[in-house]
Amino acid sequence: MEALLELGPLLRTWRGRLQPGDVGSPFGSASTRTAGLRREEVAWLAGVSPDYVKRLEQGRAHPTASVVHALARALRLSEAETATALRLAGHADDLRALMPRRITxxxxxxxxxxxxxxxxxxxxxxxxxxxxxxxxxxxxxxxxxxxxxxxxxxxxxxxxxxxxxxxxxxxxxxxxxxxxxxxxxxxxxxxxxxxxxxxxxxxxxxxxxxxxxxxxxxxxxxxxxxxxxxxxxxxxxxxxxxxxxxxxxxxxxxxxxxxxxxxxxxxxxxxxxxxxxxxxxxxxxxxxxx
The missing domain is CATH 3.30.450.180 (Beta-Lactamase)
Structure with missing residues (x-):
């Protein structure tokens, strides 16, 4: 649980550094109301619900490795950032055993x-x-x-x-x-x-x-x-x-x-x-x- 609490602030930081135009957001001008991506946009890109993104950012949900990879693609994470997210989500026993899913x-x-x-x-x-x-x-x-x-x-x-x-x-x-x-x-x-x-x-x-x-x-x-x-x-x-x-x-x-x-x-x-x-x-x- 402690590691998940560390993951939440990172997810908020990572979505805050992207702009809607960087990811082809479908939400139109409404996306400009706040800096960075909104939870709804991250959810749409990752194929999850906005409420699930909220719970992740609050450390109240335990994502699977596939969800972590989907979030990494949505947030344009680097290889090191993706590995960190996987580790904090409890999927780092052997990262080499996981099939690559990061878009370079x-x-x-x-x-x-x-x-x-x-x-x-x-x-x-x-x-x-x-x-x-x-x-x-x-x-x-x-x-x-x-x-x-x-x-x-x-x-x-x-x-x-x-x-x-x-x-x-x-x-x-x-x-x-x-x-x-x-x-x-x-x-x-x-x-x-x-x-x-x-x-x-x-x-x-x-x-x-x-x-x-x-x-x-x-x-x-x-x-x-x-x-x-x-x-x-x-x-x-x-x-x-x-x-x-x-x-x-x-x-x-x-x-x-x-x-x-x-x-x-x-x-x-x-x-x-x-x-x-x-x-x-x-x-x-x-x-x-x-």
Missing amino acids: PSVRRLLDRFPDTPVAVFDAAWTRLDQNPLWTALTGDPRGRGDREDNLVWRGFLGEPGRVRHPQPDQYRASIVADLHRVHARYPADPDLVSLVTTLRRRSEDFARLWGASDLGEHGNERKTIDHPELGAIELDCDIVTVQGAGLRLIIFTAEPGTAAADQLRLLSVIGSERVSARGGSTTGSPPTS
């Missing part, structure tokens, strides 16, 4: 500097950590949700299919399970990863069957079709870039110049992610109500 400054710059290209950042287990506005507009997936639907493996077996279509669904599912199997072997003591795999094995017979094959592999590039509610089917190349040393993956959608898909992406960029996503039924740009 260089990867953050990539998100900021490719406004015309849909890009999202995933951890090694295929949980989406962040994305740029064009990714949101293309896929319709809201930012800051913070639940299992952010994990591609979960969505492939138990979740909503979303807008992305895979040309060979069975091959896709087999490859992404083999990839997760490899990551699980690398981080066998990560509690969130263990929970994900255990739940998938219990609830999905197909996942359990593929997992039982004990294949270890790596999911690679594949051409995708995105069924956009306003622009129709968009055929795009999907490239996966691994950030060595950070344990992160970037998924990048691109179109060959001069094609209909390139025109569709350009139109999506011009219209703007907020407008298109709102008309397409996404919750993008609206903070969660929880």
Whole structure:
């Protein structure tokens, strides 16, 4: 409990040094009433409730390692600050056993500097950590949700299919399970990863069957079709870039110049992610109500 009381003031200090414009706040001009980020903004970015952030800052809640990582991403913490937060939350028995989930400054710059290209950042287990506005507009997936639907493996077996279509669904599912199997072997003591795999094995017979094959592999590039509610089917190349040393993956959608898909992406960029996503039924740009 004493360590949690130390964590609270640090969280308040860390949110106080950021401005809403630094993180793409959806709260508009109301965010300028106080210096730094409000609890509501931190909650939206981390996928938790404002009341939970309040209790954390008061030392009255014990966050899991995944919540600490989500707060670290929301507050743009350094590696040393993230390690401190994990230690104070009681998750520092062996930090090397935890799968990396921190977005490095260089990867953050990539998100900021490719406004015309849909890009999202995933951890090694295929949980989406962040994305740029064009990714949101293309896929319709809201930012800051913070639940299992952010994990591609979960969505492939138990979740909503979303807008992305895979040309060979069975091959896709087999490859992404083999990839997760490899990551699980690398981080066998990560509690969130263990929970994900255990739940998938219990609830999905197909996942359990593929997992039982004990294949270890790596999911690679594949051409995708995105069924956009306003622009129709968009055929795009999907490239996966691994950030060595950070344990992160970037998924990048691109179109060959001069094609209909390139025109569709350009139109999506011009219209703007907020407008298109709102008309397409996404919750993008609206903070969660929880």
